[in-house]
Amino acid sequence: MKHLLLLLSIFLGFQLHAQTTQKPVLHGKNWMAITGKPLAATAGSMVFQKGGNAVDAACAMLAATCTMWDVLSWGGETQALIYNPKTKKVIAINAMGVAPTGATADFFKSKGYSFPPEYGPLAATTPGTPGGLCYMLAQYGTMSLAQVLEPAMQLAAGYPMEAQTANSIERGKERIKQWPYSKKVLLTHLGEGREAPHAGEIFVQKDLLQTLQKMVDAERAALKKGKSRRDAIMAAYDRFYKGDIAKEFVRGSKEQGGLITMQDLARWKVIEEEPLKVNYKGIDVYKMQQWTQGPMLLQSLNILENFDLKCMGYNSAKYLHTLYQTLNLAFADRDFYYGDPYFAPAEPIKGLLSKEYAKQRAQLIKDDKNDPFIGPGDPYPFEGRTNPYVEMLKKRGYELDTSRRNFAPQHDVQNTLGKNEYQEKLWMGTTTVEAADKEGWIVSITPSGGWIPACIAGNTGIGMSQRMQSFVLDSTLNPFNVVAPGKRPRVTLTPSIALKEGKPFLAFGVQGGDTQDQNLLQFFLNMVEFGMNVQQAAEAANFNSNQLWLSLGGTKTVDRKPKAGNILLNKNTPETVREQLKKMGYIMTFEDRTSGPINAIYFDWKHGSLWGGSSNYGEDYGIGW
Numbered sequence: 050m051k052h053l054l055l056l057l058s059i060f061l062g063f064q065l066h067a068q069t070t071q072k073p074v075l076h077g078k079n080w081m082a083i084t085g086k087p088l089a090a091t092a093g094s095m096v097f098q099k100g101g102n103a104v105d106a107a108c109a110m111l112a113a114t115c116t117m118w119d120v121l122s123w124g125g126e127t128q129a130l131i132y133n134p135k136t137k138k139v140i141a142i143n144a145m146g147v148a149p150t151g152a153t154a155d156f157f158k159s160k161g162y163s164f165p166p167e168y169g170p171l172a173a174t175t176p177g178t179p180g181g182l183c184y185m186l187a188q189y190g191t192m193s194l195a196q197v198l199e200p201a202m203q204l205a206a207g208y209p210m211e212a213q214t215a216n217s218i219e220r221g222k223e224r225i226k227q228w229p230y231s232k233k234v235l236l237t238h239l240g241e242g243r244e245a246p247h248a249g250e251i252f253v254q255k256d257l258l259q260t261l262q263k264m265v266d267a268e269r270a271a272l273k274k275g276k277s278r279r280d281a282i283m284a285a286y287d288r289f290y291k292g293d294i295a296k297e298f299v300r301g302s303k304e305q306g307g308l309i310t311m312q313d314l315a316r317w318k319v320i321e322e323e324p325l326k327v328n329y330k331g332i333d334v335y336k337m338q339q340w341t342q343g344p345m346l347l348q349s350l351n352i353l354e355n356f357d358l359k360c361m362g363y364n365s366a367k368y369l370h371t372l373y374q375t376l377n378l379a380f381a382d383r384d385f386y387y388g389d390p391y392f393a394p395a396e397p398i399k400g401l402l403s404k405e406y407a408k409q410r411a412q413l414i415k416d417d418k419n420d421p422f423i424g425p426g427d428p429y430p431f432e433g434r435t436n437p438y439v440e441m442l443k444k445r446g447y448e449l450d451t452s453r454r455n456f457a458p459q460h461d462v463q464n465t466l467g468k469n470e471y472q473e474k475l476w477m478g479t480t481t482v483e484a485a486d487k488e489g490w491i492v493s494i495t496p497s498g499g500w501i502p503a504c505i506a507g508n509t510g511i512g513m514s515q516r517m518q519s520f521v522l523d524s525t526l527n528p529f530n531v532v533a534p535g536k537r538p539r540v541t542l543t544p545s546i547a548l549k550e551g552k553p554f555l556a557f558g559v560q561g562g563d564t565q566d567q568n569l570l571q572f573f574l575n576m577v578e579f580g581m582n583v584q585q586a587a588e589a590a591n592f593n594s595n596q597l598w599l600s601l602g603g604t605k606t607v608d609r610k611p612k613a614g615n616i617l618l619n620k621n622t623p624e625t626v627r628e629q630l631k632k633m634g635y636i637m638t639f640e641d642r643t644s645g646p647i648n649a650i651y652f653d654w655k656h657g658s659l660w661g662g663s664s665n666y667g668e669d670y671g672i673g674w
Contacts, residue, residue, distance in 0.1 A: 074584040075661030077673025079487045082106050083648040083663050085120070085480035085560065087670040088208065089113035092200035093484060094672040096192065103484040104131065104190040105197055107492035108182050110482045112201035115178060116257065118214050118501055119480045119668075120560065122512030123257065124298075125498020126174065127181035128337050130324060130546045131189055132553055134489025139335045139546050143320040144181025145537045146174030146498070146514055149308040154522040154532055162604045165517040165532060168224060169504050170307030173513035174538065175317045176289075176298070178496055179264070183286040184319040187279040189490070193272075194282045195265045202265075205258035205510075207251045213668060214501070218245035221502030228305055230256075230505040231512070257510025260294055267292070290314045294509060301507020316535070320391075324546075327351055327402060332577065333548045339387045339396045339529075342600070343543040345379040346566040346573075351407030352378060353574075363579045364590060364622070366629035372574075373594050373616060373635075374414040376567060377423045380597040385425040385442075388529025389537040394437070396529050400428025419634040421596070421613030438528060445525055479542060479565070481558035481648045481669075485659055491650070493544035493556040495565070516540060519600050526598070541565055541600045547573070555583075557649035559664075562601050564593045568645035576651070583651040583662035590619035591643050612636075619643045642666055 075081065080103065082093030092113035093106040101109070107129075115123045127144040157165050166172045186197055218225065218235050222244050225231045234254060236244045246252050264285035271284035288294055295314045302309045324335045325343065329350040336343030352375045361368040386396055400406055406428050413423065424447035429436040479497035484490075503512030519540050520532035530539045541562050547555040555576070559568045568591050575586035595615035603609055616630070620639040630637060646666035653660055663671040 070584045070588050071665040072584060072588070072663060074582060075663065075671045075673045077659040077661065078657070079674050080106065081483070081485045081650050081659045081661045081671065081673040082110060083481075083483040083650065083661050083669070083671030084110040085114055085646065085648075085667070085669050086117050086211070087668065088204065089117060089119065090670040090672050092204075094674070095200055096197060097486070097674065099192075099196065101192050101196070102190065102488060103486040103490035103492050104185055105192045106486075107482050107484040107494055108186045108190060108197045109200055110484065111178065111182055111494060111496055112198055113204055114480050114482065114496065115499075116201045116204045116254070117208070118503075118512070120500040121178075121480055121497050122499025122503050123178055123260075124173070124176040124503075124506060124511040124513040125496060125500075126177040126514060126516055126540070126542065127494060127496040128341060128540070128542050128544060129181065129185060129492060129494040130335055130337070130544045131185065132489070132491035132546055132548075132556075133189065137551065139324050139326075139548070141322040141324040141337050142181055142185055143322050143337070143340070143537075144177040144184065145340060145540060146177040146516065147313070147317055147535050147537055148174060148517060148520065148532050149313045150310050150534050151308045152517065152532055152534055157522055157532065163522060163606045164604050164609065165520055165522070166604055167518050167602055168502060168515060169228070170302050170305045170513060172515040172517045173302065173307055173309060173504070174498075174516045175309055175313050176511065176514065177317075177319075178498070179289045180286055180317070180319045183282050183289075184321075187282040188321075193278065194268045194285050198261055198265060202258060202261050205254045205261060207253040209249045210246045210252040211668065212248035215246045215248050215250070217501045219243060224502040228504045230301060230507055231503060234505055234510060235501070254510050256508045260509050260511060263294055264288060290317065298506045298509050298511065301505070301509065302513065304507065305504060307506075307513070325398065325402065329354060330577065331549065332554060334573070335546045335548070336543060338390055339398050339401075340389045340537045340539055341543050342383050342387065342539070342541050342563075342566055343545070344387065344398065344401060345383045346543070346545070346570050347402055348379040348382060348407065349375050349566070349570050351402065351404055352411045354404075355408055355411040358574060359578045363575070364626070366626045366633070369592055369616075369626070369630065370419070370633055371414065372571070373592065373596075374420065374423075375411075376570075376594045377420065377596050378410045378413065378426070380594070381423055381425045382428070384598045385527050386428065386529060387539045388527065389539070392533065392536050394529060397428040397432055397434065400431035400434075403428065403431035406431040417633060419614045421634070441525055441528065479560035479562070481544070481560055481646070483556050483558060483648045483650050485553070485556060485650045485652070489553065491546060491553050491556045493546050493558050495542040495544045495558045495560070497540075497542050497560075518602070539600070543569065545569055545573075552654060553652045555649060555651055557647065559645045559647045561645050563597055563599060564645055567591070567593055568647060572644075572647050572649065583649050583660045587647040587649060587662035587664045588644055590621065591645065592619075593617040593643060617643055
C-alpha cells in the first residue's frame with residue numbers, strides 16, 4: 050500500500066507540474082526562431098520573412114544579441130552545431146578565441162593569480178564571434194552579410210534598452226569606470242545618481258555601428274570586384290581580423306594593458322569540426338568536442354543507461370540522487386581530462402565516451418548516500434592506452450583502482466564563497482540561439498563572452514572576452530587545460546542537437562556556466578523519459594549540483610573549489626524528498642525557479658510541424674511561423 054501511495058504521489062506531482070506552463074508552446078510550420086531577447090528573436094523572424102534559411106536567421110539573432118549585450122558582446126566566442134539537410138550530417142563550428150601572445154602560466158603566476166583574471170583586458174581571448182558568424186553565413190547561409198547584419202545595425206543606431214541590461218550596467222559601473230572606452234559607451238549619465246541607461250532609454254552605440262558598417266563595406270567592395278557571395282563575406286572577416294578594425298582593436302586592448310597582437314588576430318581561424326555523439330535509447334545526441342564541457346552530458350547519458358530512471362519517478366529522491374552522483378562522476382572527468390584537442394597531450398575522449406567505461410563508473414554510485422570524495426576515473430584502458438597521469442592523480446589524492454575508495458583531499462571539497470556569490474559565478478554569462486526551417490536546416494548556438502562589465506577595445510565598440518579565466522595555471526588540476534598562447538580554454542558553452550531515426554528530433558541550449566549541461570541533461574530526460582512536451586520540459590523544476598570545480602570566477606583556488614553535497618532544489622520540492630536527501634548527506638538550498646533559461650525546438654514529424662520551448666526563466670523569447 051505504501052509503495053502504491055508513493056507511486057501515486059510521484060505521478061500526481063508530475064501531472065500537476067507538467068500540465069500547465071507559464072508560457073505557451075510555440076508552434077510553427079515554416080520556421081522557428083528562439084533566443085535570449087525578444088528584439089533579437091524579432092531579428093531572426095525578419096530574416097526568415099525575407100526568405101532566409103535557419104543559418105541566416107541564427108546569424109541575425111547572434112548579431113542582435115551581441116549588440117544588445119545579452120550577457121555577451123561582439124568580442125566573445127561562438128560555438129555552434131548545424132544540421133545540414135542536404136548531407137544529413139551534424140557539423141560543429143568552433144569559433145572559440147585563443148590565448149594571446151604572452152599568456153603563459155608563469156606570466157599570470159607572476160602577478161599573483163591562481164587562475165587568469167575574471168575581468169579586464171588580461172581576461173580576453175581573441176574575438177571569435179565575428180569570425181564564427183561570417184564563416185557560418187558564408188558556408189551555409191543564403192543571404193549577404195549586409196542583409197543579416199541589418200537588424201543589429203539598426204539596434205546599434207539606437208534601441209530601447211531593457212531593464213535587465215540597464216541594471217546590470219548600473220551594478221557594474223565602478224568596474225566599468227576603470228576602462229575609458231567602456232565608460233564612454235555604457236555610462237550614458239556619467240556623474241549622475243544613476244549613471245547607466247534607464248529602462249526604455251534609446252541606447253546608441255556609434256563605434257559599434259561604424260565597425261559593423263566597415264564589415265558590410267568590405268563585403269560590398271568585394272562584390273563590386275566580382276567576388277562570390279562567400280568570398281565577399283570572408284572579405285569582411287579579413288577586415289575584422291587583419292585590417293583597420295583589427296588595428297584599432299589591438300591598439301585599444303594594449304592601451305588598457307591587454308596582450309592581444311595583430312599576429313594573434315591574423316593567425317586565428319574558425320574550425321569546422323566533427324561533433325561528438327552517443328546514442329541514448331535510439332536517440333543520437335550531438336555535442337561539441339572536449340574543448341567544451343559538452344561531452345560530460347554524453348558521459349552522463351552513458352552512465353544513466355544503466356538505471357531505470359522512469360521507474361524511479363520524476364524528481365523523486367532516488368532520481369535526484371542518481372543524477373547528482375552521475376554528474377559528480379562526469380564533472381570529475383571534465384575537470385581533469387577535458388581541453389583543447391589541437392594541443393598536446395591528446396585527451397582520452399574515446400575512452401571517456403566508451404559505454405564500457407560508463408558502466409564501470411556507474412558501479413561507483415552508492416544507493417544510500419552522496420559520495421563527496423569521487424574523483425576522475427581511468428578512461429585510458431578503454432581506448433587501449435596506459436594512463437600517463439596516475440602519479441599526478443595520486444598527488445591530488447585520487448586512487449584510480451576502482452576496488453578502492455576514491456579520496457579527494459580536503460582542499461577539493463570546500464568553498465568559502467557565500468551562496469549568492471557562488472551561484473552568480475556558477476550561472477555567469479552566455480545566451481542561446483535556436484533556429485530551424487521547413488527545409489530541414491537546424492542551428493543551435495551557445496555564444497558568450499564580453500558580458501557586462503566588459504572592457505571595450507578602443508573605438509571599436511566591441512567588448513572583449515573574459516574566457517581566459519577558464520584556463521588553469523596548475524597542471525595537477527587539469528594537464529590538458531593549462532594556459533598557453535594560441536590555445537583554447539576548456540569552456541562551459543555547449544549547444545545540443547539530437548536526431549531520432551536519422552531525422553531531427555531536438556535542438557536545445559541553455560545559458561548558465563557550469564549549470565548548462567546539468568539543466569540540458571534534465572531537460573532531455575524530461576522529454577525522453579517522462580513524456581513532457583518541449584515547453585513543459587523547459588519550465589520543469591531541475592536541480593543544480595555544486596560538487597564541481599567552477600569554470601568561471603575568482604583568481605584564487607579557494608574561489609573555485611567544489612561544494613560537496615551542495616544541491617540547489619526547487620522550493621516546491623516535497624518534504625518527504627527533502628528528508629530523504631538530507632539522510633543521504635545532501636546540503637540543500639531552494640529557489641523558486643531552477644530550470645535555467647532553456648530554449649529548444651522539437652520536430653513533430655507526425656504532424657509536419659515545429660514545437661518551440663522558450664524558458665520562463667528570464668527574457669528568452671521565440672517566434673514561429
